[in-house]
Amino acid sequence: MDKFWSHFRFNKQERSGIFFLLLLIVILVFALYLYRKRFVRSPFATVVVDTVEQARVDSLISIKKKEKISNNYPFNPNYISDYKGYMLGMSIDEIDRLHQFRKTGSFVNSASEFQKVTLISDSLLSVLAPNFKFPEWVTNKSSNHASKNKTKGNNQIKDINSATQEDLKMIRGIGETLAARILRFRDRLGGFRHLDLLYDVYGLDSTVVKEIRKGFQIQSKHQGPVLNLNEASEEEMSDFVYFGKSKARKIAAYRYAKGKIDSLEDLFNNIGIPINKIDRIALYLSL
Structure with a gap:
């Protein structure tokens, strides 16, 4: 047993040597860590997401x-x-x-x-x-086509794309403001291609649109x-x-x-x- 422990007995110079050896190993490991962190990049580090x-x-x-x-x-x-x-x-x-x-x-x-x-x-x-x-x-196209030949009272069905402000004011529920708004909307579109577009005129009620459809149809093409x-x-x-x-x-x-x-x-x-x-x-x- 004494022989076994004798291997772990060191003099002062040997202990100093072991200490400096361990210190050198720690310094080298730390230097390697810094080097890899700064100069060695992961193969995925250069991937950039477009x-x-x-x-x-x-x-x-x-x-x-x-x-x-x-x-x-x-x-x-x-x-x-x-x-x-x-x-x-x-x-x-x-x-x-x-x-x-x-x-x-x-x-x-x-x-x-x-x-x-x-x-x-x-x-x-x-x-x-x-x-x-x-x-x-589209599914009601045939009935819409037939309605073009109908008249409202004594008046002929008119073309919505050539209607004037006065023509529109003849419809119940349409005053000067709404009539002007319909014409501005029509002009910005370049003309109506279907009467359902009237539903998108601000302030125009669906019941008024139905009244317009009774007196107006699209007879001229979109310009x-x-x-x-x-x-x-x-x-x-x-x-x-x-x-x-x-x-x-x-x-x-x-x-x-x-x-x-x-x-x-x-x-x-x-x-x-x-x-x-x-x-x-x-x-x-x-x-």
Whole structure:
């Protein structure tokens, strides 16, 4: 036992040597730690997140989720995007035919017209058609057309796009202020393309709109240009009566993040315009 403990007996010089050796080891370890911390970087340290690209990816993921969920719900076939068309089983050519047709500012108003434009098969149409949802004013188109030939009392049905302030004041519930407001709204649009747009005139009651529909119809075509949201500048979009500067700024940011706007429905959700207005506002827009 004495021999065992004899190995741990040191003189003064040996103890000093051991102390300085330990001190040297501590200094070297600390120096190595500082060196690695300052000069040796993690392989992940150089990874920088591109915030613009990440926003675009997040936006696309959100859009795909929404479209996937909505595949089994009623939808307006005029606003089928590339992705949704693919999910519905349409070919690239069929989707392109629809988009080319829409670029002319025209709309499909029935399942048969959709097939005529896209040339989809009868079997695919039978699957998609039950989910087609067209605006109420389209489904009532025939009755609206017939009403053009009716008269109110002894007065002929007039064209809302050529009506004067005095013409409008003849309608019960419309005074000078409301008549002027309707004309300003019409002029900013470049003309009414459907009478449902009257519901968006500030202060115009729905019962008054019904009275206007009895005496007025749209007989002259819309004269204003169609606004292409993928090409228009922020200033041009801000001039549109439904957008203004705030929504134009949001549309420009959305277009920049996404690269291209291909769905009015998703755009309206993102900029805060009620989706039930898409059909009438879309009359003045293109993609």
